Amino acid sequence: MGTKNTKRYKDRHERKEMIFRGILYLSSVGILLLLIGFFVSLPLDAFESIRKFGIGFAFTRIWDPVAGNFGALVFIVGTLVTSCIALVLSIPFSISIALFLGEYFREGIVSTFLKSAVELLAGIPSIIYGFWGIFVLVPIVIDLEMKLMVINDRILPYGVGILTASVVLTVMIIPYSASIAREVITLVPTDLKEAAYSLGATRFEVIRRVVLPAARSGIIAGIVLSLGRALGETMAITMLIGNANRLPDKLLSLANIFVPINTMASVIANEFAEATDSLHRSSLIYVGLLLFLITMVINITGRYIIKKTSVSIDE
Amino acid sequence: MNETFLRTEKLSALFNGERVVKNVTITFQKNKVTAIMGPSGCGKTTLIRCINRMHELIPGAATTGKIFLYDDEIGSINPILVRRKIGMVFQKPNPFPTMSIYENVIAGYRLNGFHLSRDEMNATVEESLRKAALWDEVKDVLHRKGTFLSGGQQQRLCIARALAMKPEVILLDEPTSALDPKATSRIEELIVELKDAVSILIVTHNTAQAARVSEYTAFMYLGELVEFGSTKKMFTVPENSKTEEYLMGKFG
Amino acid sequence: MKASSTGYRIIKDKLFISGVVLFSFLSIVPLLLILFYIIKNGIAVINWDFLTQLPRPMGEEGGGIINAIVGTLMLIVIACLVSVPVGVTAGIYLNEYRTGKIAESVRMAVEVIMGIPSIIIGIIAYTWIVIPLGSFSALSGGVALAIMMLPVIIKSTEETLKLVPNTLREASLALGVPYSTTIIKVIIPAGLSGIITGILLGVARVAGETAPLLFTAFGNPFMNYNILEPVNSLPLLIFVYATSPYQEWHSLAWGASLVLVVFVLLMNFITKLVTRR
Numbered sequence: 031m032g033t034k035n036t037k038r039y040k041d042r043h044e045r046k047e048m049i050f051r052g053i054l055y056l057s058s059v060g061i062l063l064l065l066i067g068f069f070v071s072l073p074l075d076a077f078e079s080i081r082k083f084g085i086g087f088a089f090t091r092i093w094d095p096v097a098g099n100f101g102a103l104v105f106i107v108g109t110l111v112t113s114c115i116a117l118v119l120s121i122p123f124s125i126s127i128a129l130f131l132g133e134y135f136r137e138g139i140v141s142t143f144l145k146s147a148v149e150l151l152a153g154i155p156s157i158i159y160g161f162w163g164i165f166v167l168v169p170i171v172i173d174l175e176m177k178l179m180v181i182n183d184r185i186l187p188y189g190v191g192i193l194t195a196s197v198v199l200t201v202m203i204i205p206y207s208a209s210i211a212r213e214v215i216t217l218v219p220t221d222l223k224e225a226a227y228s229l230g231a232t233r234f235e236v237i238r239r240v241v242l243p244a245a246r247s248g249i250i251a252g253i254v255l256s257l258g259r260a261l262g263e264t265m266a267i268t269m270l271i272g273n274a275n276r277l278p279d280k281l282l283s284l285a286n287i288f289v290p291i292n293t294m295a296s297v298i299a300n301e302f303a304e305a306t307d308s309l310h311r312s313s314l315i316y317v318g319l320l321l322f323l324i325t326m327v328i329n330i331t332g333r334y335i336i337k338k339t340s341v342s343i344d345e
Numbered sequence: 346m347n348e349t350f351l352r353t354e355k356l357s358a359l360f361n362g363e364r365v366v367k368n369v370t371i372t373f374q375k376n377k378v379t380a381i382m383g384p385s386g387c388g389k390t391t392l393i394r395c396i397n398r399m400h401e402l403i404p405g406a407a408t409t410g411k412i413f414l415y416d417d418e419i420g421s422i423n424p425i426l427v428r429r430k431i432g433m434v435f436q437k438p439n440p441f442p443t444m445s446i447y448e449n450v451i452a453g454y455r456l457n458g459f460h461l462s463r464d465e466m467n468a469t470v471e472e473s474l475r476k477a478a479l480w481d482e483v484k485d486v487l488h489r490k491g492t493f494l495s496g497g498q499q500q501r502l503c504i505a506r507a508l509a510m511k512p513e514v515i516l517l518d519e520p521t522s523a524l525d526p527k528a529t530s531r532i533e534e535l536i537v538e539l540k541d542a543v544s545i546l547i548v549t550h551n552t553a554q555a556a557r558v559s560e561y562t563a564f565m566y567l568g569e570l571v572e573f574g575s576t577k578k579m580f581t582v583p584e585n586s587k588t589e590e591y592l593m594g595k596f597g
Numbered sequence: 598m599k600a601s602s603t604g605y606r607i608i609k610d611k612l613f614i615s616g617v618v619l620f621s622f623l624s625i626v627p628l629l630l631i632l633f634y635i636i637k638n639g640i641a642v643i644n645w646d647f648l649t650q651l652p653r654p655m656g657e658e659g660g661g662i663i664n665a666i667v668g669t670l671m672l673i674v675i676a677c678l679v680s681v682p683v684g685v686t687a688g689i690y691l692n693e694y695r696t697g698k699i700a701e702s703v704r705m706a707v708e709v710i711m712g713i714p715s716i717i718i719g720i721i722a723y724t725w726i727v728i729p730l731g732s733f734s735a736l737s738g739g740v741a742l743a744i745m746m747l748p749v750i751i752k753s754t755e756e757t758l759k760l761v762p763n764t765l766r767e768a769s770l771a772l773g774v775p776y777s778t779t780i781i782k783v784i785i786p787a788g789l790s791g792i793i794t795g796i797l798l799g800v801a802r803v804a805g806e807t808a809p810l811l812f813t814a815f816g817n818p819f820m821n822y823n824i825l826e827p828v829n830s831l832p833l834l835i836f837v838y839a840t841s842p843y844q845e846w847h848s849l850a851w852g853a854s855l856v857l858v859v860f861v862l863l864m865n866f867i868t869k870l871v872t873r874r
């Protein structure tokens with residue numbers, strides 16, 4: 031091969047390699063820019079509302095599009111209350127599933143069935159949960175309200191509200207915390223458990239004294255991550271929360287679990303497309319920005335816990 | 346009759362600044378088998394990976410010194426062209442799992458975008474498989490996946506794949522260490538047959554294997570070339586005491 | 598230890614496992630109920646017309662959901678066209694430059710994007726695409742879905758390529774094959790099933806999404822093939838019909854739910870098949 035030929039080949043070849051590496055690089059940097067775009071775009075679009083209401087926005091309970099007065103407190107409360115109820119309700123279920131699949135019955139038809147069923151549960155779209163909730167759960171809750179006579183300040187029970195939304199949310203987040211908890215439970219070293227068995231411990235005692243403590247931070251991480259999902263869940267909640275932009279008068283009454291409210295995600299879903307007024311729209315984006323930041327902090331916390339545990343499991 | 350076609354000049358190889366091949370100057374003869382021996386970790390693999398410029402692909406790796414293929418300094422040739430002239434066979438057989446036996450043999454052409462006519466392809470495949478002593482065993486299953494073959498057959502397929510590119514030399518890095526004794530002796534026979542067609546450098550741990558297949562032997566220790574010469578001489582009257590200890594099985 | 602306390606311990610042990618089994622199976626009761634209602638109410642309305650006709654105006658009997666089916670497919674195709682090339686190449690990058698600064702931050706960004714609520718992705722697609730183009734569109738909906746698919750595709754591409762043995766790369770490079778060709782013709786084919794799994798998982802993740810479409814794809818009672826115009830999708834149609842006061846629309850929504858659930862579950866099932874092979 032002559033040197034001239036070689037050189038021409040070399041140039042063409044090197045250009046091709048450079049283009050290839052350039053494409054890989056651009057895609058990756060594109061992902062970074064995409065995320066940066068969220069950080070720039072949301073505050074920018076919420077700017078009008080941020081300037082007008084400042085930080086106080088998060089602590090104001092008035093949301094009045096007609097008068098142009100906006101505050102997100104109702105939605106923040108609604109989001110936290112529904113998510114926390116769902117979180118608490120989901121824990122016994124997800125830990126049971128995790129123990130069932132990760133400790134008691136690792137193999138066999140029954141666990142395969144349970145495992146696929148839980149995966150299906152995670153795969154069913156949010157809108158279906160909402161739709162099903164409206165037609166099946168809501169009538170049940172109306173009955174319950176009638177029986178409990180909590181119709182105090184209203185004529186008719188709605189059936190939609192915090193309880194209905196939280197119950198559906200519970201079902202929706204069980205698969206997430208269960209699968210992470212199962213993974214860490216499976217990773218608990220056998221010799222640790224055998225040591226306890228050899229001292230005469232029952233299975234329950236081994237689980238309580240060895241398995242759960244060893245898997246503790248992983249289980250917590252799973253719960254934290256499922257909280258992240260619960261906070262951002264939109265459609266099922268929008269259909270079942272009742273969409274009321276006010277807090278109940280007597281805050282600490284048990285009857286409040288039936289009241290309709292709104293979450294941060296559901297108010298955006300409900301009002302964004304119709305919000306023609308620019309302050310209204312930018313206030314909704316402000317709500318979105320707060321939701322974005324809260325879920326991000328929660329998710330990063332969860333990932334951080336997971337990362338720390340997987341290191342300690344390796345050791 | 347003896348023609349030097351490949352030589353290194355004060356070749357050193359580094360990983361993250363640490364020299365693992367030190368100032369090696371060595372010459373290789375055309376159409377001969379040269380064995381490279383030495384205890385584990387002495388830099389055998391690294392040395393031959395410098396020769397086809399695979400060493401530089403590892404992050405943190407560097408080389409100093411020169412390597413000449415005939416009169417060309419390979420550092421000045423595009424590594425891709427170097428690797429087409431210097432074939433390599435690895436310790437563990439590594440046929441491409443997504444390709445058939447046939448496609449594996451001409452993978453070098455296909456992947457490099459060389460267009461061959463059907464006849465040329467068929468001829469290359471047959472010739473390479475015959476040279477690798479695999480033709481009779483696979484001629485009826487050419488379109489099955491290469492990964493269905495036994496380990497020894499897979500390794501011969503890899504040799505055929507390297508031969509198909511008509512290289513000046515092939516580098517074999519412990520080609521039999523993952524194989525059973527029968528497959529090993531098959532490959533050893535093959536190496537002896539092949540040297541009329543191509544020059545061969547073989548890295549081996551097995552001194553008996555070096556004695557069986559090679560005309561020249563290099564002995565490396567801690568990154569340095571301790572002794573180099575004809576195999577017969579080295580196995581009968583080694584010059585260096587380290588070589589002698591190694592051949593007597595004292596270490597490594 | 599006394600015998601009675603041993604008995605007590607054994608009873609506790611038995612009680613605990615009963616609790617575990619009970620709670621485990623209680624949590625799939627909703628799944629069975631949901632599937633039961635959807636199949637029962639859905640089967641009743643699904644027929645050839647339902648799958649091939651446009652919706653009728655309110656009050657008229659019959660009508661179908663073809664516009665939503667076509668719209669959903671359009672959105673998925675757009676989402677794939679945007680996310681697959683970017684996601685796969687970014688996944689390759691992460692696998693090639695494992696410890697680089699950029700790779701580390703991209704990995705972090707992928708995790709964060711994975712956790713962004715879908716409604717917020719809708720807002721972003723609205724401000725980035727709907728506003729500049731001046732109208733709701735299939736394009737903006739597809740881009741919103743693409744953003745949701747990206748992290749799934751990137752992660753599974755990286756994970757798969759990590760499993761491709763390094764010896765293959767070396768075999769190819771040792772034949773003098775350029776780096777780019779090695780990646781495209783050797784590494785990617787070796788990890789293809791994993792990459793396809795990732796794409797299918799991504800599709801399954803977004804096929805049922807409604808929130809990011811509310812103010813991007815927006816919905817459309819008519820058939821539309823223009824990517825710059827609003828389109829309907831199955832989840833949007835279910836949302837509108839389910840929250841309407843009309844009986845006929847409710848039954849159409851059950852039918853659409855059945856179609857959607859079958860589609861999503863089929864995706865998950867195919868994913869399983871591909872992974873198993």
Ligand SMILES: Nc1ncnc2c1ncn2[C@@H]1O[C@H](COP(=O)(O)OP(=O)(O)OP(=O)(O)O)[C@@H](O)[C@H]1O
Nearest residue numbers: 360365383384385386387388389390391392403550
């Ligand atoms: N990728 C790498 N990064 C850093 N150091 C390496 C790397 N590969 C090899 N080394 C070091 O370089 C030295 C030489 O390694 P090399 O693989 O060449 O030895 P070898 O003679 O082929 O050994 P063996 O007989 O075990 O195959 C060793 O000390 C090894 O630890």
Ligand SMILES: [Mg+2]
Nearest residue numbers: 389390391518
């Ligand atoms: Mg070696």
